[in-house]
Amino acid sequence: MPPIRLTATVLALLLAGTALPALAQNPGTPWVTDAREAAVALPRAQPLIPEPEDKPYPGVIQYRADVTDLERRIISVHQTVPVSAGPMTLLYPRFLPGNHAGTGPIQLIAGLTVIGGGERIEWLRDTIDPYAFHLDIPVGVSEIVVDFQWLTQPDSSQWRVVMTPAIVNMEWEKAILYPAGYFANQIQVAASIRLPEGWNYGTALTTTTFTDGVATFEPSDLYTLVDSPMFAGAHFRRIDIDPTGNSVHLNIVADSTENIAPTADQLALYENLVTQADRLFGARHFDHYEFLVGLTRQLGGIGLEHHRSSENTMSPEFFTDWSASAGDRGLLPHEYVHSWNGKFRRPADELTANYNVPSQNTLLWVYEGQTEYWGDVLAARSGLATRDVAVANLAAIAGFYDAQPGRQWRALHDTNNHNLLGYRVPGQYPSWMRATGDYYRESALIWLDADTLIREGTRDRKSLDDFARAFFGVDDGVFTPRGYTFQELVEALNAVYPHDWAGFLRDRLDAVGPDARAPLDGITRAGWQLTWVDSLTPVEKSVQGGWTRDFQYSLGFTLSATSNRLANIRWDGPAFRLGIGEGWELVAVNGTAADAGVLRDAVTAAKGTETRIELLLKSGDRYRTVAFDYRDGLRYPRLVRIEGTRDRLAEIYAPRRR
Template sequence: MRRRLVAALLLSAAFAAPAVQAQTGQAPVELSKPVAPQLSDATPLPADSPYPGTIRLEVDATDIVRRIFRVKETIPVAGNGGPVTLLFPEWKPGHHAPRGEIEKLTGLKVSVDGKPVEWTRDPLDVFAFKIDVPQGGKAITAEFQFISATAPNQGRVVVTDKMLNLQWESVSLYPAGYYTRQIPVQASVTYPDGWQAATALRGKKTGSTVAYDTTNYEVLVDSPVFAGQYFKAVDLGSNVTLNMVADTPEELVFKPEQMEKHKTLVAQAKALYGAMHFDHYDFLLAISDQIGGIGLEHHRSSENQVEPGYFTKWEDGLIDRNLLPHEFNHSWDGKFRRPELLWTPDFRTPMQDNLLWVYEGQDQFWGYVLGARAGMYTKEQTLDAYAHIAAKLDTTKARDWRSVEDTTFDPIMSSRRPKGWASWQRSEDYYNEGMLVWLEADAIMRQRSKGAKGMDDFGRAFFGMNPGDYGQITYSRKDVVDTLNGIVPYDWSTFLKERIEQPTKEAPKNGFTLAGYRLVYGDTPNTTTKFVEKDQKLTDQSFGVGLIVKNDGEVSGVVWDSPAFKAGFTVGTKIIAVNGAEYSQDAFKDALKAATDPKKPIDLILKRDKNYRTIRLDYSAGLRYPRLEKTGEGDGSLDRLLKPKA
């Protein structure tokens, strides 16, 4: 009744308004209409010309209690005065997105020749600081702090009581208007007493301070530092060093056969490509659960974090052992050869993220191949990983509307934030789906050439040029297609269009078929799925009922249009009870397995927020775990691909 009264009053008021306006004779109110100003960007575009002078960068990294880096940077200027723009790096190589942590730059004070001057932040680009240099000014000095994360909810933790990860882009500014490769920099860092540091840079140590050799700003940013109290370095051959820091000294103890696999990894990469794109290479490896996770490629180094037990619990570290092969291969694929629209002359120019299905997809391909050839994981473990990946991609229902090519923009769009409906949104699928496409390309090459050619030939032709060159050679889609055709003639352009650039119905599994395998399902998890379930403390039945459930019953994943989706499951739903018993991983799996019998349905009590409900799950396909099954006799093309090169 009250609703009707309110509706009647609103209705009468609506009709009365024009009448009142007419009686009073008031003219209609003219709404205000602002006009947008013409925006102009005063920041100079980068030019490929030498910067007049060498920047001096001094970093104090000793405050490991508060995790604060203190910076003093001296930037020479021409002396004729006028506006200068200093930039904090925004678009970070390897991230494929604007990930610069500008909010952590604090306490900025600027002076010219010792006299304080004001700075202003560009309202159109908050990473840009504007300074008016007085006539005759010779050098700008900027002093500030980078207040790194003290807890994971602030960002990645890069400093602990035992180690640190110094990334130069976080502790420096650079002058706008120049290619970063044209800006000379001489950097020095003071580390905590007794710590040792590793980086691709070389320099001279005096006490706890290391003065690094002068380089350019591009190379500086490409040469991060790992330092720690517990440190060990191992020569892997071919001018490659494994530099390790750890939470405890025990984590740095390894068996000879474990280190031999890392040496074999280097040898297998050299055998694959022929040329190395570095004068020396430094693996930076943190064995820690205190520092934030990372796997990031550079020309002459890589940043890697693995969990404790990397050596001491070798058999438990299956997934971690894929990290070093992946990041090492990026020295060729991604750093030396780079998509033309992904390469940028500085760290302000936006990356356009094209061809990441080559950059990351083929790197994922080679990472698994090199890891298998080196013995970092067995052939069985590699095949199990392929099966797990393909099956997960088959649950990606968003392939109906979104191509792999379109997922290359995901780093910019979502920055790896959690997704409620990942299977309907897609994520960075260019990694793993790209890998499956390259597996198929290898099988096609081997089939059409009667085993004479394969992706090894593409790798050497495309990446194995210019030994020692750690600059960049960019490439286009046409370059990729032309190189493929130069090895084995085929309609590679259409091949890529159908698998990469258009929506598809299912994951590309023809690489398995041509290689003598097929993807099948059973009720027993393979080595990869078993490891994932144990490591992440969950049950992964995305392949069947469409659910990923943590061991406490909380749902962390629901496949779009799956039986679980149709039953109303969402991320955050919690399963309280299974068939009248308290939720447990075993109870849930037993119920799924038993449900193949129509007389044994699955009754669940669910909780979301403060609400409970009881459902009967309409599902009878049982437990479903993927594996690859051999279909032919003898070695197929995939078997031969995974064999070590002589």
């Protein structure tokens, strides 16, 4: 190994570490409140991270990844970066597109070395931003070689699994360093990747060669590279599902070949999806679109949008046990809609210069919420979801938010901002905390409300379809992202149907307090109403997959999927009022060894009687017996028709003929 070269700047940075205790011991040193101010106050040469500028980075970064170390789950990266002499900062992506938070897994990056002119150049991590690495490039060095490893995880306890014996999900933004001081779309990268022998892959990138397991791609800007992940695997199939040409494809990888078995009828439904999206938006903002689909329980679960592709995982039996997949068929329609809403058009505060400029989430209820709405609608219009499935799914959403107590203290809009703390960070008592996913599903109720309001106000001559076509379907063939603001959204809605849209939206986004209610007016205006039942139809069971262990609307908790552990304790529900918190395990029900079926039978038997439901609970070495005075039976949400009203849900879910 070449000797380590300590340049003057780096040496000064290393030696300056002794100045910190001196500052604490000197009573004459004034307090400073800003971290950068503190750095300037110390006798140290703290480099500043250059702000991104909209100018081309000189030269092309050569990038090579090797994903063949499947047993040890190590992805090795080799980059050659054109440079000039002087200070330089390399960045690891922090704010990942679609995560809406600073979630870049830099904790998994190791072995970072930088070589220039045949000698090692020492780097120093920034003392404030751990995603930045400072270098001092010696005179005469015109390129540096950067090597490191992404130590991917064997399970999804902290970070999702991206490598299995049969599948690799290559997400470039998690295995790249790039120069600070430039917009992402001004940095050119020539990427290649080595795959295990015999593997194939899907990606939106353009392949120039694929020889001896090495795929080489046309040079692209960093933005396009990051926006074009790869699913690669030993069992792979690419299928054209574009009725108008060869532009939209399913790229399927699976744990075994027999799972890659979509039938002609199933593929016809995905062709319908493409057709119905074309009829909704009236334009495409991609030259080709690649659904990356992993049929696996070994790869970490994902549904992530990109402009010309999406990453999606489902169960291995998704196609071979089609009836059981009814509740999962909305994933691909949702991610496909993101090509229009979230990628081509996206909230202006999410159009950041690069991946280390913080994004803001003020309009996630549009980015994700309206996408959730259109994803469900397109699933129904294409036939991927029957009308009964679509209605059952809507009932589950309406029931959840109708019973949610968290809006007493926290408005829906705050879940957008809270997401910056971490992508979908879980918390105790989710019904009280409110989940960051509320900007998906509750916001979808708001857009149903808007759709039915337009339909009612225009005597059903116009709908939210008209807004989607005018707002997202402009400029067919244009790829360049465009931002939108709240005011532009309001103006576009007013162009379809004049109304106080700003007030309409703010009332629903900002509603908080004991009188705040879930936005269910759209369901009523569509000719339906929410009711509660004690048993489910087969269709409802297929949608509410965990129904056998779901007692949240009766006793006020659920049983975890793999044990009798109590979870999702509903705030101020029956269990909560008995002093039960998270972490207890159900041992017995009325003196009988517990399982979900025994508990369901006990709740049903107590309905309308004076019988109490007695549960024996265990937490560590503690046991406790509690008695529920609950006699209303099992409760599940259902939508029923309002007699004599127009069925606007049927009209919304009906396929468009043009």
